[in-house]
Amino acid sequence: MSEPSRAPMKIAFVLDDSIDRPDGVQQYVLTLGAHFTRQGHEVHYVCSDATRTDVTVHSLARNTAVAFNGNTLRIPLPTSRAALRDFLDRERYDVIHVQMPHSPLFAGRIVDEARRVQARTVRIVGTFLILPNGRVSEIGTRVLGRVQRRNLAKFDAFCGLSPAAGEFAGEALGIEAPFIPGAVDLxxxxxxxxxxxxxxxxxxxxxxxxxxxxxxxxxxxxxxxxxxxxxxxxxxxxxxxxxxxxxxxxxxxxxxxxxxxxxxxxxxxxxxxxxxxxxxxxxxxxxxxxxxxxxxxxxxxxxxxxxxxxxxxxxxxxxxxxxxxxxxxxxxxxxxxxxxxxxxxxxxxxxxxxxxxxxxxxxxxxxxxxxxxxxxxx
Structure with a gap:
């Protein structure tokens, strides 16, 4: 079966971490991005500090390491809203796809500034990617959801990487995140x-x-x-x-x-x-x-x-x-x-x-x- 023909779009995958890391989030966006590129769309990766050059990467934040959900993660330090606004005004994405839960200091600010720059001419979606591994990470995610209520209201749609992740996103963030699985290039x-x-x-x-x-x-x-x-x-x-x-x-x-x-x-x-x-x-x-x-x-x-x-x-x-x-x-x-x-x-x-x-x-x-x-x- 042939795939539907669509007008080319300019898509930004936004993640708080670096695209350089060989982890599940990075594989998720890179697999989707490579597929959409083959379909004729223009795909960018907007992230924290990164060095790879085989894909279009915009490194717009510096990171610090923290322990969360049984992993060592790198979270972004505060990023200038003015710099993000200038970047988004220059790039003018059709879709901004955020990996969640996301930092209010980087991905959250990108969402805020995208709405200021393009109002409703950009579609903002999010994939909720985690299940908490323990009480501390569960409480942390719920607190983050309360902090980001206004930011979450600026999204157009969400999905969860598993039924359980989508259910937790509903409980912790109050969003509807139907299941869309991860993918591989078979x-x-x-x-x-x-x-x-x-x-x-x-x-x-x-x-x-x-x-x-x-x-x-x-x-x-x-x-x-x-x-x-x-x-x-x-x-x-x-x-x-x-x-x-x-x-x-x-x-x-x-x-x-x-x-x-x-x-x-x-x-x-x-x-x-x-x-x-x-x-x-x-x-x-x-x-x-x-x-x-x-x-x-x-x-x-x-x-x-x-x-x-x-x-x-x-x-x-x-x-x-x-x-x-x-x-x-x-x-x-x-x-x-x-x-x-x-x-x-x-x-x-x-x-x-x-x-x-x-x-x-x-x-x-x-x-x-x-x-x-x-x-x-x-």
Whole structure:
């Protein structure tokens, strides 16, 4: 089916962080932006300090680092309203797409000044991207919503990256944010060449930041609980960097898993499709704080054998209702049992692979892009 023909638009993706960071928010806007560029639209990224030159970037703020929702984030320092007003008057965007929750000192000011400069000739939309990971981040988001009531009233439409994220946005900010998922470019991921393998052991791949809520500690405990003959069948690859690296290495050594567990460090965006494609089982055991599972759909799209994820609301929006592919990672016995079943049962892996191959189609950027275009009023 051919995509609808539309007049070219000038679109600004606004995020408080830098576009340089290899995180989920950046992947979300870059995937959509690349798709819209291919459709003939002009796409800009308006953010804090950044250095990349392969896309059109406007770095209009300086950042400082803070801890929030189980991550280390960089938030913008106050930005001159006059400078933002001059910038917006010069660029004259048709659509400003803000990643939320957003800072009143940068993205919030862009929204304010865009309304002053262009009144209602620019459409302002927002994607609500988070689920709180704990009481502190939940309270912080609710307080931010109260502070930004007037700013939120200047938006034309919102969406949530998962049903749970949209529901929380309604509770915390008083906005209506229907579910529009994250996206991958299926065509690009399908072309991935699997990373080379040294033997025929089952490859179990984990990719993500090495922080508490991503579940790497629980994964190692679950693997240690497998029978020795089952463990011996595995080639476990842990990819990512973060403060838990040294602790995880010690945990692996103490559990006698050094012969089957390899720490591969950071994997670039260019290498990610091939890395995931080589997995017989790709595991993302996050325990919470996930609004959506971009990396899960990347793994499915790359052709990974089976994608197993933590049973948190954001990941379940990707995985669906097949209990074999979701697990409460904190329940180590259940986690071990899930891994054991997938390792021992190749027929089940094949069935689940086919199911996920079909399911991932709904997250293709051509499908999601149409939903976003409707949000833009196009």
């Amino acid at each position: 065509e690009a991921y399908a072309a991935a060449t699997p990373a080379p393998r040294a033997d025929d052991r089952l490859r179990l791949v984990v990719l993500g930041r090495l922080v508490e809520r991503k579940g790497a500690v629980e994964l190692v405990q679950a693997i240690a609980g497998l029978a020795p003959e089952v463990r011996a069948r595995l080639d476990v690859r842990l990819a990512g960097k973060g403060p838990l690296r040294e602790r995880l290495e010690q945990q692996v050594a103490q559990a006698g898993l050094a012969e089957i567990v390899t720490f591969d460090g950071f994997v670039s965006e260019e290498d990610k499709p091939g890395y995931l494609s080589a997995a017989d089982i790709a595991v993302f055991p996050a325990t919470g704080g996930e609004s959506f599972g971009i990396v899960l759909i990347e793994a499915m799209a790359s052709g990974a054998g089976v994608v197993l994820g933590g049973a948190n609301p954001g990941y379940l929006a990707v995985l669906g209702d097949r209990p074999e592919v979701s697990v409460d990672a904190i329940d180590i016995a259940a986690f071990t049992a899930s891994l054991d079943r997938l390792i021992r049962d190749p027929a089940l892996r094949a069935e689940l692979h086919e199911h996920q191959t079909q399911r991932v189609r709904q997250f293709d950027v051509t499908v999601v892009g149409e939903q976003i275009m409707e949000l833009y009023g196009a």
